[in-house]
Amino acid sequence: MSSYKGHSVFALLLSLMFFHSPLLIALTLIGANIPDFDHKFKKDNVYKLIILGLIVFISLYILKLPYLIGLIIVFLGACFYFSEHRSFTHSIFGVVILTSAVSLIVIWAFQLVTSFTNIDNQYYLLAIIIALLSFLFLNRKLLMVFLPVFFISVVIVPFFNINYLEIIFASFLGLFSHIVLDSFTPAGIKIFAPLSSKKVFKQFGLVCIFVLVIVAMLYQGPFYYNLFENYVIS
Template sequence: MSSYKGHSVFALLLALMFFHNPLSIALALIGAIVPDFDHKFKKDNVYKIIILGLVVFISLYILKLPYYIGLIIVFLGAVFYFSEHRSFTHSIFGVLTLTSAVSLILIWAYELVSAVTILNNHYLLMAILIVLLSFLFLNKKLLMIFIPLFFISLFILPTIEISYIEIVLSIFLGVFSHMVLDSFTPAGIKIFAPLSSKKAYRNFGLSMVFLLAVISIIYHIPVLFVLFRSYIG
């Protein structure tokens, strides 16, 4: 199984353990692909991210609108450009950095578009921004699967608003899942890069999967308790 397929499936499985909102699940899947932009064969994509950030920054500055979103896009591109493959972006510090950057891009874009448009459907607006985010990070093959499934899920599943905290947690789960899955490879990951070159391997991955499973069970205890009471009653 190719890298992007493996990371997509793993992130999807983890997301379903915690979320029932298609917006959250989609963000987790996108987050799972983000760390590999430190790879050499994606340098052209990194240049596009930096150029996009500069265009957004200049455009918003000229229009006298909040331009911070452009700066954070440039920052994200710079992180990929200066990172070695499976180094910083695959570390604990990298996970936190990428989660923060991608979350800010989405949240600031949402606030900006909400302020300058008359679109009252916040759920639809967030869905559109997530699709745009997918075009930034997902490859063409994955997009062909992601886009139709995402829109189908929006129509068949209940409309559930997503909070800023849920956005951050969803992206974090996706980015973190990438790091965990790569720890199962023979090369491992530099878990504390750039402060240390110490690597983590299979045992780390297994312990993280176990920890996520436990957290998921604890997270669902209230729901399980309600179901249990309903069944007993």
């Protein structure tokens, strides 16, 4: 199984343990594909990301609109440009930084569009923003499957109120799932890069998966209790 397929499947399984909204599931899947942008064969995409950020920054600055989102996109591209493969972007520090950047892009884009439009259905608006984010980070072959399934899910699944903390958590879960899965490879990951070259391997991954399962059970406990109460006890 290719790298992007493996990371996507793993992230999908994790996201289904935590979320019911297709928006959060999609954001987790996208996040799982982000760290590998530090690979040399993706340098062209990094250049495009930096150029896009500059275009967004200049355009919003000219229009006298909040332009920090453009700088965040440039910063994101710079992180990949200066990072060696499986170094900073595959560390816990990198996951935190990338989570912050991706979450800010989604949240600020959402706030920016809602500030000067009269779109009533913010659920669909957020879905469009997440779909646009997928164009930046998903493999083209994966994108052809992701987009139709995503939009069908958005239409079929009932609306979910999504807060900013859930957006941050979904982004983190996707990014973190990437380094967890990479810890099972023979090369392992430098968990504290760039401060330390210490590597962790499958033992780290197994512990993380165990912890994630426990957290998911606690996170979804109230939901499953309500189902049990409504459909079993009653």
